[in-house]
Every structure is written in C-alpha cells, then in structure tokens.
Amino acid sequence: MRSEFYSFNPEITTEKIKNADIVWVIAPWLANKLKTKKFKNKKVLCSVYHLDESQSNRDDIENFKKFDQYVDVYHTISLKSKIQIEKYTNKPVIQIPLWVNTKDFYPIMNKIELRDKYELDRNDYLVGSFQRDSLGSDLSKPKLIKGPDIFLEIVKKLSKQNDNLKVILAGKRRDYIIKNLLDLEIDFKYFEMASTETLNELYNILDIYIVSSRIEGGPQAIVESATTKTPIISTDVGVASQILNPESLFDSNKPNSYFSAVPHTEFAHKKVKNYETPQGFKAFRSLLSDLYES
Numbered sequence: 001m002r003s004e005f006y007s008f009n010p011e012i013t014t015e016k017i018k019n020a021d022i023v024w025v026i027a028p029w030l031a032n033k034l035k036t037k038k039f040k041n042k043k044v045l046c047s048v049y050h051l052d053e054s055q056s057n058r059d060d061i062e063n064f065k066k067f068d069q070y071v072d073v074y075h076t077i078s079l080k081s082k083i084q085i086e087k088y089t090n091k092p093v094i095q096i097p098l099w100v101n102t103k104d105f106y107p108i109m110n111k112i113e114l115r116d117k118y119e120l121d122r123n124d125y126l127v128g129s130f131q132r133d134s135l136g137s138d139l140s141k142p143k144l145i146k147g148p149d150i151f152l153e154i155v156k157k158l159s160k161q162n163d164n165l166k167v168i169l170a171g172k173r174r175d176y177i178i179k180n181l182l183d184l185e186i187d188f189k190y191f192e193m194a195s196t197e198t199l200n201e202l203y204n205i206l207d208i209y210i211v212s213s214r215i216e217g218g219p220q221a222i223v224e225s226a227t228t229k230t231p232i233i234s235t236d237v238g239v240a241s242q243i244l245n246p247e248s249l250f251d252s253n254k255p256n257s258y259f260s261a262v263p264h265t266e267f268a269h270k271k272v273k274n275y276e277t278p279q280g281f282k283a284f285r286s287l288l289s290d291l292y293e294s
Helices: 002-008 028-033 055-068 079-085 111-117 148-161 175-184 196-205 220-227 255-260 265-275 279-293
Strands: 022-025 043-047 073-076 093-095 125-129 165-170 188-191 208-211 232-235
Touching (some): 022 028, 022 279, 028 055, 073 079, 073 279, 079 093, 111 196, 125 196, 148 165, 148 175, 148 208, 175 188, 220 232, 220 265, 265 279
Parallel strands (some): 022 043, 043 073, 125 208
C-alpha cells in the first residue's frame, strides 16, 4: 500500500518523516514502531480498519486509546468502521475505501487457459478464500472474526451438491481451514506465497469468492473481486454493502442464508470504478490537502 501511494503520488510524498508535514500511519499497529517524538510539529493521519471490541481482546481498544492523543484525523475504509471508531475518539473520522491497483488486478478473458496453467479441471467448481483464518498465537485455532467456521459450513454443504468442488486458498495462516478440509475430505489447492500476478489469475479462475467474516474493516478481497469481475458473495461487513448488490450479501449468523445470496458481477464492477487507480487516490489527496491547510 505504501509503495503504491508513493508511486502514484510522488509530488506530495516523502519516505523521511523528518521532511514530512503529515505523517500517515497506515495501520495502527505501526504506531508501536514509531517514536512519538517524531510526531512533534506534524499532523498525524491514522488508518484504522476495525476495532475488536470482544472481551478476549481488550488490548485492541486500549492501544487505540493510548495512541489517540497523537492523532489529528482518523481514516477508515467502511461506514460501519467509522461508526464504531467514533465511539472511542472525539477526533474526526473520515471514511474512504482503499484503492485497488488495476495494473495488478484486472479481468482475464481466457479462463480455460488459466485453469490448464494451474492444472485444474475445466469442470471443477472453484471456491476461493484468500484471507487468513488462524490465530497468530495458535495456528490450530480459528480467528473467529474472519468466520472460517462459517466458510467451512458453507463449503461442506456445497460439496454435497457438487462432486467437483475444490477450494482455492491463498495467503498465510490458513492452518485451521486446511486441517478441517482434510478432515472433511474436501479437495483444495493452496498457494501460500502467491505473487500479485498469481493472485490476480486465481481470482479469474474462481466460480465464487466467499467472504464469511463476522467483523472486517475491508476486506480488500471485495474490491479485488469486483475489479477482476470475480463472482462474490459476502457477509455484510466492511465495504460489502457499499460495493456489492444487496442480493449478494448473507447473514453471518445464518450460514444457510448463503444459498439465497446471488453474485452480481457487473453491478460490483461498476461500483468499484471510483476506487480503481488513479481515480482511487482522489479522495485521499483531498483529505491530505485539507489536513495540511488546517
């Protein structure tokens, strides 16, 4: 994200904090790596994607409150997160979905050739999931806010309807889902360290991408699916309701509602246009300009 912002906005960016008028902390956990004295005489913009309000993770809220004294303006991706964050601060919270780089993510027409490349049967029904599902502290346990248990429940039922179902996984910390897919004897293919080029191709071979999260700031998979014209359905998290057709949403508390959700690929592709590069930087540049002028 940082390298893309530098690349598309060279005239207003610097990699040296001491030369900056504004410090953009692009993820709140990065604040722990910065010495607060570096913020002296500077404006601070901090991106927060969602806050975990569960009793089991009170550190998330406490760390937010601790860093709040140094922040001038917050940025978040979705309207849902904006409402949540405003409960814990009196600082302005600006909602702008993250951009998606169309040089990296775009539709590919020849799906058959792509399936052959990855040695996938042309008749396979491919279900995608590219986001982590396991706890960093214990990879055998699910990261429940990401809803891997919901994903597995859906896939289990789909596999009974389709003998050719195969799950396509990418990204790190997929241990929980992999173990359960093995136990369920559901076929899958895993691309752990997929390059951006590979990830784009994987989106393009899918029959469906499923976002099953209970809590989510983004996820970026929604805008990436939309811009690659990948059929997608999602729980009503993050930017889902801002980009996807209402018929493409299902209830995380009712996994069976998945079966009434319908992908609307062209609808999502049209909606995501405002967030594609270079247009996707327009609102961020305006935010930074207003912060500088203040």
